[in-house]
Amino acid sequence: MSSVLHYFAGKSATNAVVLSFEINELLAQWESLRSRMIRLRPSQFTRDEWAYLIRFVESKNLNSVFERAFGRRTTATSFNYLLRPRTTVAVWLPNNVSLLGPLSLILLSLTGSRLLLKLGSRNVGLTAAFLGFVRDNLPHGVLLNYLNDAIELKSFDRSDPMSQQWIDASDVQIVFGSDEAVRGVRRAAQSTQSLIFGFSDRVSEAWIEPKQVNPAALNQLMKIFAIYGRLGCTSPRRVVLIDGDEQDAVRLRDGLAETWSRIEDRPPLNVASENIRELQWAKAHGWDPLITQGRHAMLASGSAELPLPQGGNSLAITTSPLKFIASSLPQNIQTIGHLVENASDVKWLNLLAVTKVKRFVKLADMHHFGAVWDGWKFWESVFEVVEISV
């Protein structure tokens, strides 16, 4: 296997990254897929999911993964660190249908490491569909060789002996799933050298200043919520109107409902049924709820002290003074999707510094997956760092 050295000028050091391919060549091959992806969408993917993947494989986006980790590309020949990818990365994907598989595959292909992807035992998911599409539509080249030779997909239960085999065979374990799934892999890992990244039970919320609420903002919020309801780790389980009052919450609720009323397609029957149940549950608990016209969601405005609705498509809308907004965050908070006038104001940094928030991103970017996740630079950690002093 060939080795190609790439140099990056970091802030305080020059990094030499050794890969089994030339980066530009690999990125060009991902980029070349886009035109095919625009014309053809496998039936397993929704339009939104496929559109997201088309944007994700753009060479500019993938190149930024290298640059954020290692610095700008440079032609220097001396360097302070040699970074080499660890040989084998094993990824445990969650059981439900998830875009995490294809996204992880794309990101980790940039390392050239051998990749073991455990699919959820309840379904084969989008990963196999994506890999199949890519293999069928790529011309011969370094990326197709990698996808054919270095990727293994398997579906098995957590209790299957294959799980232990993969833990033993891998240098990095990345686990997406429940707390129990992560604990299981941690307990089973015997190597003193392997790294484990557990991405488990997380919740997110949206923080919005009432003055920022306008039709575009409502549309954005609806789109973000519509993708996974409350069920994604990056999905807002509630909206908090910063320094807002009850009327602000009601206005946001009604504005969202009106935005949703323009959506013509209907959700599955079980979602409609569940939302009717949730509407009644919310009333029973003191919320002021409504159900959207097409039954896509149950929207409830009310006090932050009330128990949160738990339905998959139930969105609570509350208010909080800014000084108290962090105090009600749960321990497993992940993403705050913000819609505020000045997100770069230092007050946000001061506020976030005393929380466990892992991502403070624009509302529209809540679902964006990347090389830094849940507080870890996990992608960068696939590379071993060799200190060089000559």
Added chain:
Amino acid sequence: MPSNEPPAVEDELAAVAKFIDSTGVYAQRNERLFMEHMNALCRLHLNGCNLYKAIWNDWKVAHVAEELPYLHAGLFKQLDFRRTGATFGRVLHSSSTSQNKPSQIALDNASSKLQAKSSLAILTEFVGSEKRPLLIFDDDSLVRRSQSVSARFAAAMSLFPLASDVRFIVRDASDMKSVKWEFVAELLKSNDRILAFGMTWALWQAMSRGNVPEFIKDLLTHKEVCFAHSGGWKKLEAEKVNRTEFNEVILEHVSPESKVIDFYGLVEQVGVVFPLCEQGNRHVPRWADFVVRDLFTMQPTKAGEVGAIQLINPLAFGAPYHSVLTEDLAIDKGAGCICRRKGRIFELIGRIPNAEVRGCANV
């Protein structure tokens, strides 16, 4: 009576009991009286159950069934509805699955009497009033719980008044090969007519696949057996067993006068069951009603359209489960059936299917 004033409970209980007694199970209903009883129950629960009042604080008197307020069946998995002032006994619960908590209905003494009267009247109509031995394809662990009653046991219990003798004939309900055929043989030797009850899946497992010993087949040959079952077809559908095959197998060894009766019922409507008649229709007793709703508009569906079925009856005095929007799909088939039973009928389609869950959530 002022429109929002709750009725005197004892008076209303007596009136509903009289309403059940008045004429045949499937005779023509007095609509005005039925709606009076339903509205009375609504007032009773609005006055006595804060959860119900919070949900239906904009309640108005209903003139027809489709105007009646309802509770979604799923709420009974999450909330404990009770009317203040009722006297409660055991809790009735549905079976739970790995994904779902069971529904729980607090049984009150007054309603239990009405519910027992109702279910006996319905079952007698289909099974006959002659008492005979009852074989229950289940184990007797159901009997030993004091504080709670499973839906399975409640269904079996509803047949007790029609039984001269009750036998739980399975050693271990998780293994339907553990049928105590010797008990069955003992009863068959001295009785020509038998009543049998089991959950649909259990009955299938016990009676099919070569499980019935030869000596039992011989004993069954001239016996008239009424097999009653309940509990749904999901597992059997997964095995590609349809109703025709099910009935053929169950009735394979018994006399031609034997029959199979499929009951549809749910814990949230305890006391009212909907047997399948000879023509394949589910009949609604005179003291119950239903609405099939389009879940996207909540309006009653048009003829022949599938919707979610809301079930209604005036027997629930302890908690507001008198009008329940279920998670089952059905078609309103109007009224009139050549099986001679009057009143409304519906076709049960099955449970609302679950769509796949998308997201990175922690499953």
